[in-house]
Amino acid sequence: MMKHAFVRAALGAALALALPMAAQAHKMWMVPSATVVSGDDAWVTVDAAVSNELYYPDHFPAQLDQLVITAPDGSTVQAENENKGKYRSTFDLAVPQKGTYRIALVNQGVFATYELDGQKKRWRGNATDLKAGLPANAKNVEVNEMASRVETFVTQGSPSTGALKPTGKGMELVPVTAPNDLVSGEKATFQLLVDGKPAADVKVVAIDGGTRYRNAQDEMDTTTDKDGKFSFTWPAAGMYWVNASAEDKKTSTKEAKQRRLGYTATLEVLPQ
Amino acid sequence: MRRLLPFAFCLTVAAPAFAADMNLTVEIPELKVAEYHRPYVAVWIEREDHTVAANLAVWYDVRKKDGEGTKWLKDMRQWWRRTGRDQTMPIDGVSGATRPAGQHQLRFTDGKPPLGTLAPGHYEIVVEAAREVGGHETQRIAFDWPAKASTHLSAKGSAELGQINLDLNP
Numbered sequence: 001m002m003k004h005a006f007v008r009a010a011l012g013a014a015l016a017l018a019l020p021m022a023a024q025a026h027k028m029w030m031v032p033s034a035t036v037v038s039g040d041d042a043w044v045t046v047d048a049a050v051s052n053e054l055y056y057p058d059h060f061p062a063q064l065d066q067l068v069i070t071a072p073d074g075s076t077v078q079a080e081n082e083n084k085g086k087y088r089s090t091f092d093l094a095v096p097q098k099g100t101y102r103i104a105l106v107n108q109g110v111f112a113t114y115e116l117d118g119q120k121k122r123w124r125g126n127a128t129d130l131k132a133g134l135p136a137n138a139k140n141v142e143v144n145e146m147a148s149r150v151e152t153f154v155t156q157g158s159p160s161t162g163a164l165k166p167t168g169k170g171m172e173l174v175p176v177t178a179p180n181d182l183v184s185g186e187k188a189t190f191q192l193l194v195d196g197k198p199a200a201d202v203k204v205v206a207i208d209g210g211t212r213y214r215n216a217q218d219e220m221d222t223t224t225d226k227d228g229k230f231s232f233t234w235p236a237a238g239m240y241w242v243n244a245s246a247e248d249k250k251t252s253t254k255e256a257k258q259r260r261l262g263y264t265a266t267l268e269v270l271p272q
Numbered sequence: 273m274r275r276l277l278p279f280a281f282c283l284t285v286a287a288p289a290f291a292a293d294m295n296l297t298v299e300i301p302e303l304k305v306a307e308y309h310r311p312y313v314a315v316w317i318e319r320e321d322h323t324v325a326a327n328l329a330v331w332y333d334v335r336k337k338d339g340e341g342t343k344w345l346k347d348m349r350q351w352w353r354r355t356g357r358d359q360t361m362p363i364d365g366v367s368g369a370t371r372p373a374g375q376h377q378l379r380f381t382d383g384k385p386p387l388g389t390l391a392p393g394h395y396e397i398v399v400e401a402a403r404e405v406g407g408h409e410t411q412r413i414a415f416d417w418p419a420k421a422s423t424h425l426s427a428k429g430s431a432e433l434g435q436i437n438l439d440l441n442p
Binding site: 036037038039040041042157158181183270271272 | 338339340342343344345346349350352353356357358
C-alpha cells in the first residue's frame with residue numbers, strides 16, 4: 001500500500017512536471033513566506049507542492065531531493081528543517097547574504113510509458129536506470145526526456161544577479177526586471193532560455209494565487225519574442241504562478257524521441 | 273557675558289541664517305486598538321524620476337536586541353524599495369527610535385545633513401508609516417525648491433498618519 005502510494009505520488013509529480021501544457025495539469029510550485037526581507041538574521045520558510053488550486057496544497061508534496069538553492073555569491077546553500085507532509089513539503093532557509101537567492105526544484109530525467117500484458121504502465125527515473133527499470137517483456141515503449149525547473153526568489157536588501165546566472169540546461173528564466181522588485185501596475189520583463197539560448201515563440205502564462213476564491217483562473221498569457229523576452233504588467237499585488245513549456249527533439253538519451261521542457265516561477269508582486 | 277552671548281551667536285551664524293530651510297510636522301494619530309505598537313515611519317525626498325534626493329528620518333524599533341527591529345523595515349515598502357534596502361542601519365543623523373502618537377516637528381536646513389544641498393527643481397516629500405498588526409499609509413507633498421517665498425503646504429492622512437505640514441522658507 002505504502003509503495004503504491006509512493007509510486008502514485010511520484011507519478012503525480014512526474015505528470016505535473018511532464019505535462020505542464022495540458023490545461024488540467026496539476027501545478028507545481030514553491031511559495032516563500034516572504035520574498036523581500038530586511039535584517040541580517042532573516043529567514044524564510046517555504047511551502048513546496050503539486051496542487052490544483054494556487055496556492056493550496058491539495059494533491060502531492062514536492063520532492064525536496066530536487067532542491068537546489070543558490071545564494072547571492074553564487075554558492076549552493078542548504079535548506080533546514082526539511083519536511084515532507086501529506087500534501088506539501090516545507091523547509092526553512094536562512095538568508096544572511098545581501099542580494100537575491102534562487103530557490104529551485106530541478107528535475108531532469110526520463111519518463112516512459114509501456115504495455116505489459118496488455119496493461120498501460122509508466123516509469124520515471126534517471127536515464128541511466130531506464131534499462132533496469134523496464135521489464136524485459138515491455139511492449140510499445142515510449143520514452144520521453146524531461147527537464148523542468150520550478151523556482152522562486154528571495155531578496156535581502158537590494159536585488160542582485162549573482163545567483164541568477166543560467167546553467168545552460170533546460171528551460172530557464174533570466175530576469176531583465178529583478179524578480180523581487182515587482183510592483184502592481186508596473187511592467188516586468190524576463191527572458192526565457194532553452195539550453196542557454198533565447199527561446200522564441202513560447203507561450204508564457206501567469207496566474208495570480210487565491211484561485212479558490214474566484215470562479216475563473218484569470219490567466220494572463222503572452223508569447224516570447226525573437227529574443228526570448230516577454231513582459232507582464234501586473235494588474236494587482238499577489239503571488240503569481242508563471243509557467244512556460246515546450247517540446248523539442250534535443251534528447252540526450254538515445255531511447256527518447258522527445259524532450260519536454262518546463263519552467264515555473266512563483267513571483268510576488270507587492271502593492272504600490 | 274550672558275547678555276553678550278545671543279549677540280555673539282547672531283554674528284557667528286549670520287550667514288547660515290539665510291540658508292533656506294524646511295519645517296515638517298508629522299502627526300501620528302492616536303488609535304484606539306486592542307494591540308498598539310508605535311508605527312515605523314520613514315520620511316524622504318524624491319526627485320521627479322522617483323530617485324531619492326535625501327533620507328530625512330527613519331523611526332524604527334532600535335531597542336530590540338541583535339538589531340531585530342530591522343526585520344520590519346521592509347514593511348515601509350516604498351521607502352524600502354527606493355532607498356531603504358541600500359542603507360546600513362542605523363543611519364547617522366537620520367534614524368531613531370519609534371515615536372508616540374502626537375505631533376512631531378522636524379527642521380531641515382539647506383546645505384546641512386540630512387537635507388544636504390538640493391538642486392533647484394520639483395520634488396516630493398514622502399512620509400510612509402507601517403504599524404505592526406496595523407495598517408500602512410503613504411502621504412506625499414509636492415514642492416518646488418528653493419521656495420521663492422515662505423510657503424505652507426500640507427497633506428492629511430486617513431489611517432496611520434494624521435496632519436502633515438510642510439513649511440518652506442527661502
